[in-house]
Amino acid sequence: MADVVFKNVSFRYGSHAVLEDFNLEIKSGEIFCLVGSSGCGKTTLTRCLLGLNRPSAGEILIGGVCVFSASRHIDMAVERRNIGMVFQDYAVWPHMTVGENVAYPLKKKGITRRETEERVKKALDLVNMGAYSGHLPNQLSGGQQQRVAVARALAAESDVIVMDEPFSNLDAKLREQMLDELRDIQKKSGTTILYITHDQQSALRLCDRMAIMEPGGKLCQTGTDEEIILHPKSRFAFEFIGxxxxxxxxxxxxxxxxxxxxxxxxxxxxxxxxxxxxxxxxxxxxxxxxxxxxxxxxxxxxxxxxxxxxxxxxxxxxxxxxxxxxxxxxxxxxxxxxxxxxxxxxxxxxxxxxxxxxxxxx
Ligand SMILES: Nc1ncnc2c1ncn2[C@@H]1O[C@H](COP(=O)(O)OP(=O)(O)O)[C@@H](O)[C@H]1O
Ligand SMILES: [Mg+2]
The missing domain is CATH 2.40.50.100 (RNA polymerase II/Efflux pump adaptor protein, barrel-sandwich hybrid domain)
Structure with a gap:
């Protein structure tokens, strides 16, 4: 568990400024949803947090540790940031069984075989996939594959899990079910989750707190779902949420x-x-x-x-x-x-x- 802080982060692709002076604080142990329309800069922000994009200014802290600072020339390597990741596309390795998929990051970290087995079992049980350890991904539905991706992120015991539109490819009913399950799993595991989506309904269903991102990468309001719905600070927030x-x-x-x-x-x-x-x-x-x-x-x-x-x-x-x-x-x-x-x-x-x-x- 860790809190995540973005301080005055700026990022541009060539001359196109995607994030300018971006500030956000995510508390340890909460599910925070960042919601904004397509193209507003959500994935760019995720990539800055992961260490795949290098901001031109600002700082990023995870659990109080500075993982990036433009002015202090800090840029911690991707694998040392200890962030779990679940993407929109079913990012499970097709040639590995479910169990091997979940175990892979642990092996890379040098975790012992016995502990790996325990953690894999625990994570697969949490996402209701305990019975599928020996299956290959092509024997699973889309929803089950996404469960495996969530288990893999949980098993690694990352400080933070970032999910970028993880359930956008699922049909509406399954998506709702996955969101409810994810909320239960998160409450049990206590992991800090940053959940990125363009879909307000998903954000409302899942989050402890949320932020609405406007085109141009600005946050127009941050708060609990009730605060944002009952006390929208701007026309954009009022319109975006329903x-x-x-x-x-x-x-x-x-x-x-x-x-x-x-x-x-x-x-x-x-x-x-x-x-x-x-x-x-x-x-x-x-x-x-x-x-x-x-x-x-x-x-x-x-x-x-x-x-x-x-x-x-x-x-x-x-x-x-x-x-x-x-x-x-x-x-x-x-x-x-x-x-x-x-x-x-x-x-x-x-x-x-x-x-x-x-x-x-x-
Ligand atoms: N690799 C890239 N090169 C240039 N521009 C990009 C690249 N990736 C994204 N962009 C642009 O940056 C903006 C934000 O994109 P993105 O962060 O993917 O938005 P979102 O995830 O909110 O849909 C968009 O205008 C997009 O076209
Ligand atoms: Mg995106």
Missing amino acids: VANFIPVRKSPDGTFRLIAKEREFDWVPAQDPSEAGERFLVGVRPGDIVFDPDSPLRVTVRRAVFLGGEYDYFADLGGTELRIRQNSQETENGVPVREGTETGIRFCDCRYFPKEEGAAI
């Missing part, structure tokens, strides 16, 4: 508010006081925080109703602006869902205010 509707608002001289949809404006009575928000701002509202209310002056026409089993996902037109609305199928009015083509009213039960330009939440 479906969000944004509608411009204008404050009239008489102190009332107008919602400015594409083709018409509506009088609007905010549920929360927007007095800090100024004359013009955006209201951000989650689909689940909009309810149908036939008496409301905010008039919508329901264009599409998608039945998802437990809930309906609606696409509604508010004066030319498309809104997403979500409603629990149990809570539909009189047990009847709102049908496509219905003209009705809506209310916002909860909302957030954001400046018109990208920036911090108000």
Whole structure:
């Protein structure tokens, strides 16, 4: 177990700056998810931590030990950094059995045969692959191969395990199962895990804490999943972590508010006081925080109703602006869902205010 610290790390490919003054602290024993869209610099960061990329500035510490410092000319060799790694592609060696795959890094470290056997057994049992020790990877499913890769990282008793999109190739149901299992395994082993993904749902399912990375390698918010969802610091964070509707608002001289949809404006009575928000701002509202209310002056026409089993996902037109609305199928009015083509009213039960330009939440 070890904490991981990135201090003012900068990295560029030629003239393309991927990370600039990047700072992040991961606590010992936690599962930390770094989530960001494709191309924002996540793998580049992983490679800097592993020692495969050499930053132009900054420091990286693992368990208080400096493994890289540009100014102090420290650049610890990859194998001495003691980091376990699980990649997206099934990175198990195809010619070795499951047991040999997990044992290989231990052999390279010079661990005795007896201890190796014990650790391999323990790690394979932890990932529910104890019965497959003699199998070859091509006899296993994708999910099982990824379990072997996780066991290999666990058996090496690394200070930190880095996982870069490890379950992205698995179907949604198996991915959820693997994430839940990984969380259990991590709680038992206590290993520090840095889990990298572009998928918010995976991050929410897994993490103790998470950070959202913006294009250009900047972190826009770090915190627990609840902090980020309930108190998004910026429009980007609000939008990234789930479906969000944004509608411009204008404050009239008489102190009332107008919602400015594409083709018409509506009088609007905010549920929360927007007095800090100024004359013009955006209201951000989650689909689940909009309810149908036939008496409301905010008039919508329901264009599409998608039945998802437990809930309906609606696409509604508010004066030319498309809104997403979500409603629990149990809570539909009189047990009847709102049908496509219905003209009705809506209310916002909860909302957030954001400046018109990208920036911090108000
Ligand atoms: N070997 C490379 N040479 C040049 N540019 C690269 C290389 N690897 C990645 N990049 C660029 O760096 C940026 C970040 O890439 P990457 O770290 O792989 O993003 P992510 O893992 O978040 O999808 C992208 O713009 C990508 O095109
Ligand atoms: Mg990547």
